[in-house]
Amino acid sequence: MKFAWNVKFDVSPGASFVCLGHTADTKMFFHVGGTCSNGSVFQCHVVFHEQVAPGVDSSSQPHAPFPRDGSAFFVPLAIYAFDSRVPVQFYLLGVIAGLNEGIRIFVFFAGVRRDYYSTYSLTGLSPLFVLLMAPGILQEKVNFLLVAGIFLTSAGGVIFYRLGRFMPHGLYCAFASALSGIIAKSALRMGSPLVYPLISFVTASTFIYVIMRLRGMVEEPPFSRDKVFATAPLSFLSFAASVLNYTAISLAPITKVNPLIRTNLLFGFVFSYFIAGEKENAMRRLIAGVLIFAGVLCIIKA
Numbered sequence: 001m002k003f004a005w006n007v008k009f010d011v012s013p014g015a016s017f018v019c020l021g022h023t024a025d026t027k028m029f030f031h032v033g034g035t036c037s038n039g040s041v042f043q044c045h046v047v048f049h050e051q052v053a054p055g056v057d058s059s060s061q062p063h064a065p066f067p068r069d070g071s072a073f074f075v076p077l078a079i080y081a082f083d084s085r086v087p088v089q090f091y092l093l094g095v096i097a098g099l100n101e102g103i104r105i106f107v108f109f110a111g112v113r114r115d116y117y118s119t120y121s122l123t124g125l126s127p128l129f130v131l132l133m134a135p136g137i138l139q140e141k142v143n144f145l146l147v148a149g150i151f152l153t154s155a156g157g158v159i160f161y162r163l164g165r166f167m168p169h170g171l172y173c174a175f176a177s178a179l180s181g182i183i184a185k186s187a188l189r190m191g192s193p194l195v196y197p198l199i200s201f202v203t204a205s206t207f208i209y210v211i212m213r214l215r216g217m218v219e220e221p222p223f224s225r226d227k228v229f230a231t232a233p234l235s236f237l238s239f240a241a242s243v244l245n246y247t248a249i250s251l252a253p254i255t256k257v258n259p260l261i262r263t264n265l266l267f268g269f270v271f272s273y274f275i276a277g278e279k280e281n282a283m284r285r286l287i288a289g290v291l292i293f294a295g296v297l298c299i300i301k302a
Helices: 024-052 071-081 088-114 116-123 126-137 144-161 168-188 196-214 225-251 254-260 263-274 282-301
Strands: 007-009 018-020
Touching (some): 071 196, 071 225, 088 116, 088 196, 116 144, 116 168, 126 144, 126 168, 126 254, 144 254, 144 263, 144 282, 168 196, 168 254, 196 225, 225 254, 254 282
């Protein structure tokens, strides 16, 4: 594999954040590395949260929009990347994606309250929904290796969290997550991956906060100084993961990027085992990890 390291920044309409050369091999290297790095950064975020900042939020109810989604870090980058020539559809898609994500979060936590593992397990089916939607909506091409890789990574995700019973909440979240990917891919064909996340995150956070406020679930200001300082490291990790994720989406087919994000479970297994000391169900998760790894290899070769 040859790599042409011609790094340039381009914020013109439809351009990617970073272009590494002009060869297909280099492009594949970056989008695989970007999605896998996104998974590792996300799992660092999770483990860091459990070890350093427990109690900042609850696993049984939606989070008020504390600045831990990394939105604040996107502001200067979004200003730098802003281009008045980008069509209004780009911004509308960002708002739609944010509303979709806000609804998904409420549904997810409703499922978590009933059955944590089954809800998480079914969210791993997101790549299958992408496989169903992307060829028709985005005209992305698929082949046998890609389909095999998607099924393997999806199966690994379901096994990893142990499906105890069918939870429609988890299945809806899988669909909503896939839909977010489809919307993001459509939008990033028109604009910058530095602007799009800010629009989506702010919309989602505002939606969540308003609904929680109306339901009396917010008892204190979401941006209190203590919460800002407590969540600053987590916010930066979320920001880093989002940059990698949306840059990868802008560079590669969503049918490849979405299932490759399942590598977060591989990193989660390693980090939780060696850092958090969680050794329960290690064998089952190891088997799931092998399936996911095999799926990733198929997708890379596809």
